[in-house]
Each structure stands twice: as C-alpha cells, then as structure tokens.
Amino acid sequence: MQYNESIDELAALLQQPADFEFELPDPEDEEIPEPEFQTQLDVAWQVCDRFDLQTDIWRGRILRAVRDREKIGGEGRGAGFLKWLKEREIGKSQAYALIQLANSADTLLEEGRLEPSAINNFSKRAFIETAKAAPEVQQMVGEAAQKGDRITRREVRQINDEWTAMSSELLPEPVKIKAAENSLPPRYIAPLVKEMEKLPESHQNAIQKEISQNPDIDTIKQVTTDARNLAKYLKAAAQVQALNAQEVDIETALIEAQRVGCLSIAADLVNQASQLEQMIAKLYMSWKKIGNLSDRLYVDTGASTPRLRELLECLEPLGGEVMELQLSGGTEHTIRLQIQETS
Template sequence: MEQDSFIALPGLALDVELPDPEDLGLSDQDFLSKVDLAWQVCERFDLQTEIWRGRILRTVRDREKQQGDSRGQGFLRWLQEQEISKTRAYSLIELANSADTLLSSGALPATAVERFSKRAFVETAQAPPEVQEMVTTAANRGERITYREVKQINDEWTTLQSDILPPIIKEKAADRSLSPRYLAPLVKELEKLPLEQQTSLQAEVAKTPDVDTIKLVTAAARSLSRYLESAPQIQALSQLELDLTQALGEAQRLGQLQSAADLVQQAAQLETTMARLYTTWKRLSYLAEQLYVESGSSTPHLRQLLTGLETLSGELLEIQLGQGDKARMVRIHILPDEG
C-alpha cells in the first residue's frame, strides 16, 4: 500500500499530521480532506484549551471576590499582567460556565466534547435546552458536530416552536418543503415588529408561501424594524406631531418602504455625526487657542502648525473632497453659541 507523505514539523504537545503540499501524486480531494481533518483536530484542541482558560480566569475572579474585592480591581490587574482584555476574559468565563452546565447535566460526557468544533460547542451552549438535547444525543452517538449542523437544528426548532408564523408555513417547515434556514431569519425580524406590522406581513407570506415571498417579506420586516428603531431618535422629528406609523404605512403603500427606512436611518446617523463633529471641533478650537496664547516669535514652526489648522479650528470649517477636476470644497459654518 502506498504511504501518504506528510510534512516533518517541529514536535509539539498537539500531534497533527499535515499532507505534503509538494506531493503532486495526492489528489486535490484527498489533500483537502487531510487538511480538513487536521483543522478539526486543532479546533477540538482549541476548544478544550479555551474551556480550561475560562475556568482559570473564573477561579482568579472568584478568589478576588472572596477577599472582598467587590469591584474586581485585583482581577483586572491580573488580566493586564496576562495581556488579556476584559471582554476576552469574560467571554472565556462564559464558555467555561456553558461547558460546566452541559457536562454537569450528565447529558454530555467529557469524552464527547472532542466531537465538537469550537463554534459548534459555543452555539450548542447558547441554544435552548431542547436543541442542546438533540445535539448532545448526536454527539453521544459518535457523530462529529459542526457549527452548521447545530445552527440548522436550532433554526428548525425555532421555526416549529414559533407562534409568529402562519400555520401553512409551519406545515411546510415540518414536511421540509420550506427550509428553516429561510424561515428562521423571518421569525427573528417579525418578532421585532409591533402587532399591526406583524399581521400585515404574516398575511402576505400565508397568501404566497414560497421561498421568494419569504425572502421579500424578511427584507421588508428588516426595513420596518430599522425605521421603527431610528425614527424616534431623530431630534428633527421630535417637535412635530407626526404619526410615524402612518408615515410608514404610506411609504409601504407606495412601494418605498426600503427608501423610507434608509431615509430615517441616515438622518439618525447624520444627527449623531453632527453632535460628534461639534464636540470634536470645540476640543480642537480650545487646544488651538491654548497653544496660540503660549506660543510666540520663538516658536515659528508651532505658529505655522496653528495657521495651517485654522480651516478646522475656526467657525468656518473647510475640507476638499476628491482630486483634480472632480475636486470639491465642502464648507461647514458653525455658528457661535447664543447667550
């Protein structure tokens, strides 16, 4: 039997065999299969390492709590010494907690953890108990658990359990004539909407229960959600006696729902940008004035720097967009505060 060729690499605690990229006698399919197997080994090793890191971090954090460090300053100092961010630390602790929950229930033996990819394990830990049971049952049968499989099971369960879908859609999901991967996003978007908008879109998918309609309705629900989230935040609209829902209905009737959603979202972003621009300008102007007072003829280069920045630190801001014939000068006039 012909022997497979592998790369000789320096020894590590983790033993992974990689195919030789120069072995042209190895077909692309076999090459990628061996690479995929090596990747799976690394994912399993990485998962177990991450779980133990989370347990270590949790132990250090809990020790600080026992010593009366309610604000966790000692724990934060320890994280800085280890060059670990607070966000990273708590995500690892969450992973460790999830692992302990799955393992302590007895449904998943420790030996079955190696059958999960890292993403699959995290997805399982965050899934509802019913989904966890289905996934752990598959793992106990010796099946390799991937993220895609866990997500598919989660989508199917979410779809079939949701009361927000019309009965005909749930029937089609049950007999698999409609894939849950199209229905799960629809459920997620519909749940964000008020009952009135939900009812309208539910009737639409019930009338034409096919994939194309589901995609269109999902996009419409997403636009509705963005509109309803952004519009109340816009200061320019706060002084008007405006029925945002009625305006939304009129845009929907004109077939301009997407444009209306984009309009209010851009308006909200513009107001936020204006607020940030003003606070940044105020800080820049203050620093420029402070340096101007402290500088003089003995600091000509510093004065030149301040002169160059006058187009940004004064009341009239100027910036050129583009180059050459297409260049355009944009000016923004910031009026002095009144009173």
C-alpha cells in the same frame, strides 16, 4: 495525604509529553488522490479541534477557581485575579470568555443535555454556538452528539433554524407546514423570525398575513428584507430630533411607505437624517474646541514664533462664526457654514 497525592499526580502528568503527533500527507506526493489528501488533513484537524476545546474548558474552570478564590479572600477588588492573568499573559476579555465556556460546558453536563464523552464530537466553535442556543436546541444537538455524530457549527445552526421554523409563534401555520415538508428551507425562515422579533405587533401582523397568502421562498426573502428595513427605519426614527419637533406619526408613515413600495427609500432617508444630526453635533463640538485652542495659542505666542502665528492665522477662521471650505472635483465649489448659538 490525598491532597499531596493529587498534586503529585498532576505534576507527573506535566512532566510527560502529550502523545500528539500526526503523519500528515506529503503535499508534493502526487500519487495521493486529492479526496484522500483532504480526508487525512480533516481528521487531523478534528483531533486538534477537540483537543483545543477540552483544553479551553479546563482553562476556563481554572480561571473561574482563581476568580472565585479572590472573591472569598482577596483584597483590592480582584487585583489578585488580574495579577494572575498578567503573569500568564492572558487578557481579561479572553479570561472571561474561557470562564463563560467552562460555565456553559458545566451547565450542559449538569442539566443532562450532554454526556462528558460526547464533548469530543464537537468542534470548538460548534460547542460555543450550542452553549448560546435555546435549551431545546441544546437538547437536540446533545442527542446528535451522543449518537456519535460529528457536530460542527453548521450542524448547530441548521438545527437551530429548524427549531425556529417549527416553534416560533410569529410564523403562521401555512409557513410551518411548508417548513415541515421542507418545501420552505429553515435557513430562509430563521432570518425572517429574527427580524420580525424587532418589530411592533402591527407590523408583525402585516407580515404574517402576507406570508400566509404566499408561503414561498421568494415572498419569504422579500418580507425578510422589508422587515429589516422596517427595523432600521424605526430605530433611526427614534433618534431623529427633527421628527420629534412635530410629533410625526412614525407608524402611519411607515405603513404608507410600505404600501406605495418606497420603504427602503424612506428607511434610508431617516437613517441619513439621523447620521446628519450626529455629524452636526460632532461638528459643533469640534468648532468649539478649535475656538478655545486658537484663543489659548494666541495668548501663548508672539513675535518670537512667526511661523506658529501663521499657522494660527490659517486655522483660526475654522473657529469663527462663518466657516468656508473649498470642495474640488469635476468643478470647484465653496461651502460656507454659519453656526449660531442660542441658549
């Protein structure tokens, strides 16, 4: 039977040790020039990388088969799959990462963006980076790999940056022209596009106008920082309850802060306000818990536990209406906080 023959072939392969040995250069051999020493190690590392990638892709396919079999005939909401992982000491998150890697590999192969033989030209991290990239980037990376180019994560990111610089609708034409001429390196443009995608259209338009007038590296770097601050400002502002009380026009305030050159300060202020409100909420919950625990401990203790009562007496004020804390530094300060609850 073909089934039994395939099982026998697999079993025979497992009995054979893998031909996987290197003659690494002797680190103490000073006659080996440094460039040659590094080259020999790099070649060995690349082989390990390819071996690791191919192994993980097949592990992902095996895990996917186990999971899918469980979906068809398993019981107990995937208990069989989890048991299989436990027996092989594989974490659930690791298993699904391997399955995702296998899915990515199969998708790239099925859609013709990659030939099976080209997988050997990838490092493991480069392959994962390619799997997460846009289809157009996958196509370009696949073509480079099929030509025999060695693909590392750096190459994938470079191709992705180049594609972003030439294809993003958020970039004005002067910037795209400069990118095509390579007078504006894509590595500066890609982060800007990433930050602009987080912003409302009105702020995108303002940035587009500025980089159209000055399509140079310094301007790109500055507006990238501004865009990052804008995104932080907007995200933090949406979480600050104090701003909702008076329905502050966040957009206009943002434009004003940018116009007078105080954007980073305004962004930091709103971010700190957001953090303070979160800390107040946590303080309140801890304060309530201390009060409840103190009450329970008072009921459960008595004259037979004098030291425990002393501990309770020292900590109990922290659950009272007024809390007091000594801050020591250059000079000592006493901080008093009063919490009042209202329905």
